[in-house]
Amino acid sequence: MQTSSNAALPPAILFDLDDTLITAPLHPRAAWQQAIETLPDRPDPFDALAAAVAIHEAARWFWSDPVRHREGRMDIRRARLGIVDRGLRHLGISDAALTERLSDHFTVRRTEETALYPDAVDTLLGLAERGVRLGLITNGSAEAQRAKIVRFDLARHFVHIQIEGELGVGKPEEQAYAHALARLGTTAAETWIVGDNIDWEVVVPQRLGFHAIWRDPVGNGLPAGTTAKPDRIITRLAELLED
Known part of the structure; x- marks a missing residue:
């Protein structure tokens, strides 16, 4: 399944970190x-x-x-x-x-x-140049996730970075999304969320009103048996910049 969108870019986009912006290539x-x-x-x-x-x-x-x-x-x-x-x-x-x-x-x-996806930085820069406010929302410990952000020099791209271990709540808790929206200054209806986890970046966000984009870098399609219907599916991050 592959869907596309010709809609204008939103005021804000929330990105997941692991297997969305960075990944270890081996299974x-x-x-x-x-x-x-x-x-x-x-x-x-x-x-x-x-x-x-x-x-x-x-x-x-x-x-x-x-x-x-x-x-x-x-x-x-x-x-x-x-x-x-x-x-x-x-x-x-x-x-x-x-x-x-x-x-x-x-x-x-x-x-x-572990490395950045090849088009990650150019995509983030392109979105920022188009006036999109970018947020990063990642689960995991403060030490481990902050180390990745520092290693790949990602902080410069985001107006808000949210780590589960620092905030005390994480996806799929509704409070985590609400906190990120408050920091971005947007509503769920004005915000896209991009990530590889069906529950955390599609099912729960859609229930809250987000436009949910599922990241499928391998191109395998949705998992068998899932009833989730992402608003959009992308294999490359650069697709976010394409009409």
Whole structure:
């Protein structure tokens, strides 16, 4: 499904951060396999593919629950340690030292791989030049998310930056969107929101009156079984500047 819009740009746009403006290109399962294969002093024999599959499945289980998700994103290291431990135990491996080394190694590699989407900065600059007030609204811990914003020099593009760990509330809590709108000085009806999470950037925002744009960078289309209907779907951020 691909929809388009010829409407004029709005007074304000709220952007998500992870997998919207920045991303790590490797699929998580492939990233885990590479991390295992490059882990110093990896136990031998150790089936990297089987371990990657088990850890990936453990991660899918962990992040599928909203309560675990909120707790985990506020302490990503603790969450990742639990995920690795669960995955390795599924293979009959119980080794706290290995779990810690692998989890931290994965984090270092994943951080190094993370980058801005190629058209992110030009799109933000183009929108600002057209008079659009830009906001950033991201979930996660203050330390982790602020570090990304600093690393990619993103603060200069936004009139408001909102991090769950700093504010104390995050998406999909209605208070989070209301706070962002108050800072932007616009109403939901005057504001677009752009992001990759169906619930956080489409379902709840639409209920609140936003124009919801779903970011689908891979071009796979909406997840099977979803009833959500984004107002627009984009694969490239630069599409926001196109009529």
